[in-house]
Amino acid sequence: MLSELAPNHYFSGISMTRDLADDLHSFHSTEPTEEIWEKTVETIARIPEIIAAWILEYLPESQNFHLLALHSHSPFKIPKTVSKYSLPCHHVVDSNMIFEMNLLGEDDFFQSFGGFQSDKTSSMYLGYPIRSDIGTVIGVIGMVVEDKFKHKFKNLKLIDVIADQLSQELIRFKNENLIAETLNTASFVKHSLAELFRLLSTKSNDLTAICRNYLQTGTKLFGLPLGLIASKIGDDWEYSYVEGNVHGIFEGQRFSKEESKFSTPTSSSSAKILNKISDVTAHRVRDHLVELGVSCLMEFPLKVHNQTIGVLGFYGFKDQKIESIELSQRVFELMGIGLANTIEKHNIDLLSKIVFLEKENPTI
Known part of the structure; x- marks a missing residue:
């Protein structure tokens, strides 16, 4: 299937195509979640013309993004927790669709997070939604690409495959966190009630x-x-x-x-x-x-x-x-x-x- 999505002319050569396909096939749920995030952004960033790639978890309760992984060819950073509207990724959440926009060198987005050391006069932001099993956005794959993004349609088909894999992983990640929080809450309630009883008695x-x-x-x-x-x-x-x-x-x-x-x-x-x-x-x-x-x-x-x-x-x-x-x-x-x-x-x-x-x- 992946070979159909990545013909020889898809990237810069046959070797690159095969390596990327192998990377995608190697992802499985037995690996630590953090390694999966890191390997995924590294894989995405190996696509020619992509300057930076990152994965964000969307936290609707706090209207924040939580950074899961970032890979960049330039000194570019995103805080671990960042408000929703500080990144153009919020357009992906609000529209539940792929979103792209031109980024000029003086754009606030560059200035806020350190900018890019690049000879390019302009670049483009491309955001892809990671959806839950009921279709809501639970995360975003964010990318900064060169303004002339070659093989855009085929690249997006590959990102679509990646997003599907990340969806299952992110759902598992959220469920594990929810279970851990529930257990911690139950432990806190039990301990608190015991302490309150001790104080009152x-x-x-x-x-x-x-x-x-x-x-x-x-x-x-x-x-x-x-x-x-x-x-x-x-x-x-x-x-x-x-x-x-x-x-x-x-x-x-x-x-x-x-x-x-x-x-x-x-x-x-x-x-x-x-x-x-x-x-x-x-x-x-x-x-x-x-x-x-x-x-x-x-x-x-x-x-x-x-x-x-x-x-x-x-x-x-x-x-x-x-x-x-x-x-x-x-x-x-x-x-x-x-x-x-x-x-x-x-x-x-x-x-x-x-x-x-x-x-x-x-x-x-």
Whole structure:
């Protein structure tokens, strides 16, 4: 079949044709997936007039592309994760068809990713869809070719064969990732429920030990290095408990109500999650945390008798992100509700003891 798609004049010679056909026949599912991506782009890039070739997985939930492999004859790079509309490949996704466009040397596409060291005054982008078994685009084969692409129709027939093979491989790759994510989620849920049960069933009158237990558990569960419990002191706030050694954060540290940027007392009992702090969201984060390079945060208002008395928070730094946001948020909210209820019960018990002592020792 491949010999019919690649006659002797298809490439630059018989040897090239045979080598490419052998490459395609050698792909099989027992090889590591990463090797299949790499071999495929290397095969595509051996077609004359192709300057660069890459394979992208399309992630519709985040509107991003994930780079699987790239082969280029010039110093050209694509980030591992790139937004959908940063590449002309988005036209392939939106149209579910082959897409081509001329690329001039000064085009933004070249400038954004390092450009090509080429004597050609212009080149062409060619994108080919990788479709699922129901016809939706799950990936893209992207290519930059010389502006005069010889044997274009026959080349596309070969790319079509490659796309069919990649479709099955990409479906398998996505399914394996989905299974792994499901198993990880199930493990996280099981572990989280066990930890929540342990926290809620702990019998202790030592509120300090209880708070530290919550913070230590949270930093391990969510994989974030800093845990804080801030208390409201009049119109000011104070870090009453700190878990994690982050320079510039310490117990007893106070800051004004205006600087706190916590959830307001009138807000609902839900967590504030910022998974990627940017210039747009930085105004919602306390200035000293921004200066320390906080990258993500989870904060939950601790309410006792319907009044916000404090905030439970966990924070990541540098490029850290919160994994499984929806699930983490639910676990975090259950943790915050449990801590608030424990504090409320602790205060009620303390108040009962005070009333009992007053009855035993009435003032004269």
